[in-house]
Amino acid sequence: MKTTFAPFAFLFSALLVSQAAPVSIQLPLETSVYKAAPGADLANAQCLTCHSAEYVSTQPPMPRAFWKGSVEKMIAKYGAPVPAEQIDPLTDYLAKTYGTGLTNAPIISAPAATGIPTNPTAKQLLARSGCFNCHGVEQKIIGPSFKSVAEKYRKNAEGLIKVSHQITHGGSGLWGSIPMPPFQQLTQEEVKILGSWILEQK
Numbered sequence: 680m681k682t683t684f685a686p687f688a689f690l691f692s693a694l695l696v697s698q699a700a701p702v703s704i705q706l707p708l709e710t711s712v713y714k715a716a717p718g719a720d721l722a723n724a725q726c727l728t729c730h731s732a733e734y735v736s737t738q739p740p741m742p743r744a745f746w747k748g749s750v751e752k753m754i755a756k757y758g759a760p761v762p763a764e765q766i767d768p769l770t771d772y773l774a775k776t777y778g779t780g781l782t783n784a785p786i787i788s789a790p791a792a793t794g795i796p797t798n799p800t801a802k803q804l805l806a807r808s809g810c811f812n813c814h815g816v817e818q819k820i821i822g823p824s825f826k827s828v829a830e831k832y833r834k835n836a837e838g839l840i841k842v843s844h845q846i847t848h849g850g851s852g853l854w855g856s857i858p859m860p861p862f863q864q865l866t867q868e869e870v871k872i873l874g875s876w877i878l879e880q881k
């Protein structure tokens with residue numbers, strides 16, 4: 680008798696838990712909307728329809744290019760109906776309120792303040808610059824996957840030069856009509872680390 684009873688007890692408590700769950704996960708109000716600052720009205724209008732502001736507030740402080748990429752990704756990938764003229768004001772608000780400000784300066788310039796290592800690996804550089812916002816290693820997002828970039832230059836001795844040029848100066852027309860923004864704040868050494876890493880992807 681005992682052995683048949685136990686599973687029933689379990690089922691019953693599981694049922695209770697699943698009914699109680701929706702009540703217990705309610706977010707505190709102040710984290711579910713955007714922080715008050717000029718531009719918050721835009722973010723509250725455009726960026727709360729699909730998910731809470733926590734998607735933004737849980738990101739590490741990122742440079743402006745990351746936030747621009749983020750807004751563009753929401754539009755291109757998920758169909759967020761953001762009018763073109765609101766992209767820059769939204770980006771400014773996000774960069775000022777949740778990022779490193781409007782300068783587009785990478786966090787690398789203040790390692791002591793942020794605790795980020797002074798000799799970052801390519802992966803950290805990619806993440807910090809917002810590259811993964813537009814590129815997957817495996818899949819195309821707004822830009823091509825890093826594997827397909829590596830594939831394109833596999834037999835090209837000038838691959839690193841071309842890729843480095845694109846990273847520093849941005850560009851369009853190689854993969855489609857969407858432009859990649861320039862990353863002139865990266866040093867030549869950092870660009871080389873990034874380019875070499877990308878070309879090693881298989």
Ligand code: HEC
Binds near residue numbers: 730734
């Ligand atoms: C049409 C729906 C939609 C709108 C509108 C929208 N998002 Fe998103 N957002 C998504 C989806 C879907 C995800 C991915 C969710 C997941 O992976 O769990 C996401 C994820 C994110 C993330 C997490 C990182 C990432 O890239 O996956 C950030 C940051 C973000 N959104 C910011 C914004 C901002 C800023 C706005 C306003 C400009 C916005 N979102 C508007 C659908 C939307």
Ligand code: HEC
Binds near residue numbers: 823854
């Ligand atoms: C806002 C979106 C966006 C961000 C952020 C972004 N890229 Fe791109 N990237 C693109 C697009 C779009 C293309 C394709 C451009 C084209 O067709 O020429 C591209 C192309 C590339 C290419 C291919 C160049 C070639 O010669 O074929 C490389 C390499 C690259 N990106 C690296 C990076 C790195 C490294 C970063 C971060 C420092 C980065 N991207 C950040 C959108 C982005």
